Amino acid sequence: MTDVTLTINGEERSASVPPETSLLRLLRDEFFLTGSKLGCDVGDCGACTVIVDGLPVNACLMLAGQVDGRDVVTIEGLATLEDLHPIQKAFEEFASLQCGFCGPGVIISAKGLLDRNPDPTKEEIKDALSGNLCRCTGYTKMIEAVQDAARILRGEKEAA
Amino acid sequence: MKKRGKGMGCMWYPIGFTVMANPSAATVKVNEDGTATLITGTVETGQGSLTVLGQIAAEELGISTDDVHVVSADTDATPMDTGAIASRTTYVTGNAIQLAAEKAKNILFDVAAPMLGVRPDQLEAKDRRIQVKGFPQSCLPIGEVAAHAQNGAGTPALGSASYNPPTVAMDPETGQGKPFSTYVYATQIAEVEVDEETGEVEVLRIAAAHDCGTAINPMLVEGQIQGGISMGVGMAIQEEMLFDDEGRQINPNLTNYIMPTSLDMPDLEVDIVENFDPTGPFGAKGVGEPTAVATSAAICNAIYDAVGARIYNLPATAEKVLAAIKSKDHSDRQKYLPAG
Incomplete structure (x- = not known):
């Protein structure tokens, strides 16, 4: 067994798991954080995207043991009891998601981008979302929502 | 050298x-607090149909969409629906809901008429009130009428209805008939860039004009069109199931079955061409599947415009486009078109 202690959404958590356990399985099966989705499990679809030490990664491609001592943000870490995160709000406002399965991964990828680059171009947004497959929407309304959320996070626009 | 071209695709569906x-x-009931409950067997798959169906019930009852509680897809309890298929939900389920809401509304009119001293046919439902046509100051809150309907008159405001598109059987001799209740139309225009040396196609821009009858929720209609175009782009230049001699798919993974990412999506311009279809709920028809139909035709015509090469089977992969460019006599045409 591998002992792991990490920070998830600001809270320190520990678990003891078989060494082949992926970060995604750790989040979903040990900590019951099921917002990160199990899609392809081989790093193609992006539905499991989480932020590790500030960078978006596919949680299915990382071993639980590799996140020992590191900082992980999942989709559950974005909203508060009072309010959605501005990116989530913008996705709602723009009807950016349809079936929604890719949503947690897309929103985390967008957060990873805006944390590093608060004023991205449309091309930079497309690039940041290119690891997240979506079958429903054609990505257009997602890109518009990320642009809008960026304006709100920069303080140029009031939240809706 | 990279060459640009434009092409058009038109369709009906x-x-x-x-x-x-x-x-x-569907069943619609109006509650004593002025809200309504809509019970439908259809299922939401993300397209927003429950929003649209709630809007239809709300419009018929003269209340806000927020006032409609939608209960859906519980096989123990909800009424039968053929399903979220065939781009039929807004049209067929929507018609059933409008009819059900109208029945509930007529009960409210019967109950409100003596309260307001008029005939039921002089009433209308608007702004959460049952009011006299032309005299909106003579009115009652819809919740009060609903409460009186069940506690006073003993006729709860409830309506159930079904809708089945009318059938005209095919004439066996002439082949004439009416196989579908109504039709939608669309035109899409694509602009592409084709690399003459590699055959690689990049779709730069697509403008799409779609008729869906009345667009009950234009934002959701736009979402359907944008999503459909992404499927059309995949169908046109990327997506293909490949099989070995034993009939096993050889590309069953997202690494080798290639679908569009955000980087593959062209700039989209969506134009909703509204018209009123008298057979649809508030004039609405449908929008789901039709959105993906014209895209590959528009893209292939744009490829022809760019490099003079005709692609007759999809997807127009770089290999196929390059081969077609190299054999500009279009001898491949015979391979894919029926004789004559």
Whole structure:
């Protein structure tokens, strides 16, 4: 067994798991954080995207043991009891998601981008979302929502 | 050298098939607090149909969409619906809901008429009130009428209805008939860039003009069109199931079955061309599947415009486009088109 202690959404958590356990399985099966989705499990679809030490990664491609001592943000870490995160709000406002399965991964990828680059171009947004497959929407309304959320996070626009 | 071209694709698409039974049933009840409950067997798959169906019930009852509680897809309890298929939900289920809401509304009119001293046919439902046509100051809150309907008159404001698109059987001699209840139309224009040396196609821009009858929720219609175009782009230049001699798919993974990412998506311009279809709920038809139909035709015509090469089977992969460019006599045409 591998002992792991990490920070998830600001809270320190520990678990003891078989060494082949992926970060995604750790989040979903040990900590019951099921917002990160199990899609392809081989790093193609992006539905499991989480932020590790500030960078978006596919949680299915990382071993639980590799996140020992590191900082992980999942989709559950974005909203508060009072309010959605501005990116989530913008996705709602723009009807950016349809079936929604890719949503947690897309929103985390967008957060990873805006944390590093608060004023991205449309091309930079497309690039940041290119690891997240979506079958429903054609990505257009997602890109518009990320642009809008960026304006709100920069303080140029009031939240809706 | 990279060359640019533009191409157009046009289509029509049938809504409300009649070749077999295609019914939807629904129940609408108006509650004492002025809200309504809509009970439908259809299922939401993300397209926003429950929003649209709630809007239809709200419009018929003169209340806000926020006032409608939608209960859906519980096989123990909800009425039969043929399903979220065939681009039929807004049209067929929507018609059933409008009819059900109208029945509930007529009960409210019967109850409100003596309260307001008029005939039921002089009433209308608007702004959460039952009011006299032309005299909106003579009115009652819809919740008060609903409460009186069940506690006073003893006729709860409840309506159930079903809708099945009317059938006209095919004449065996002439082949004439009416296989579908109504049709939608669309035109899409694509602009592409083709690399003459590699055959690689990049779709730069697509403008799409779609008729869906009344666009009950234009934002959701736009979402359907944008999503459909992404499927059309995949169909045109990327997506292909490949099989070995034993019939096993050799590309069953997302690494080798290639679908569009955000980087593959062109800039989209969506134009909703509204018109009123008298057979649809508030004039609406449908929008789901039709959105993906014209895209590959528009893209292939744009490829022809750019490099003079005709692609007759999809997807127009770089290999196929390059081969077609190299054999500009279009000898490949015979391979894919029926003789004559």
